[in-house]
Amino acid sequence: MSTTDTLYAREDAVLGGFAVRPMDPLADAELLHAWVTHPKAAFWMMQDASLPDVEREYMRIAAAEHHDAFIGLHEGRPAFLMERYDPSRLELVGLYDAEPGDVGMHFLVAPGDTPLHGFTRAVITTVMAALFADPATRRVVVEPDVANTAVHALNEAVGFTVHGPVQKPEKQALLSFCTREQFEAATGLATGASI
Structure with a gap:
């Protein structure tokens, strides 16, 4: 599959x-x-990564069976990073009761010079809609750092409900879930098609 x-x-x-x-x-x-090394990406935990470190990490993800990464575009220009993974096999193994159709998600908005009102919310809405475009996705699972209050508010805005804190090796995370129905109710978007 080509990057084009x-x-x-x-359309927002x-x-x-x-896209x-x-x-x-x-x-x-x-x-x-x-x-990932920008100061605003502190919760991505790659602040000190070199270019070869980033290449290695994303080559590892590209080769992984249960993890994918995507570039998000705004008006045709790269604007965000999206990752999806199987939380029953990565990140949350043994930390919660996985259900069929669970999909893990990470997203990172590119640093920008000129903030656009509502942009980050439009990005997470796009990420969630893209995940739910796959009919096999029944619930999106996230585990942001408990201190990342900005992302907790965004998660709530698109329909996530908090399950509670879980201790991961690298952080204390706030485990949260969003079903297709919760996302549609929160955003007014109908989901369909296939990613």
Whole structure:
């Protein structure tokens, strides 16, 4: 699959076109390095990563059976990183009762010079809609750092409910879930198609 392939696209009434394409760990490495090492990406835990570190990490993800990474576009320009994973096999193994159709998610908004009101919410809405475009996805599972209050508010805005804190090796995380029905009720978006 080429990085020019669009896996999912939607039009935001205010902010315009959003799309998701495959990530290329080598071609996108410089872009990703600038994003994950930016001070605003502290919760991504790659602040001190070198360019080769980022290449290795995303080559590992690209080769993984239960983990994928994508580049999100806004009006055709790279604007966010999206990851999906199987939480019954990665990240949350043994920390919660996995259900069929669970999909884990991480997202990171690229640092920008000019903030756009509502942009991050439009990004998480796009990420969630892309995940739910797969009919096999029944529930999205997230485990952000308990201290990341900004993302907790965003998660709540798109329908997540908090399950509670879980201790991971690298952080104390706030385990939260969002079903397709919760997402649709919170955002007014109908889900369908396939990623």
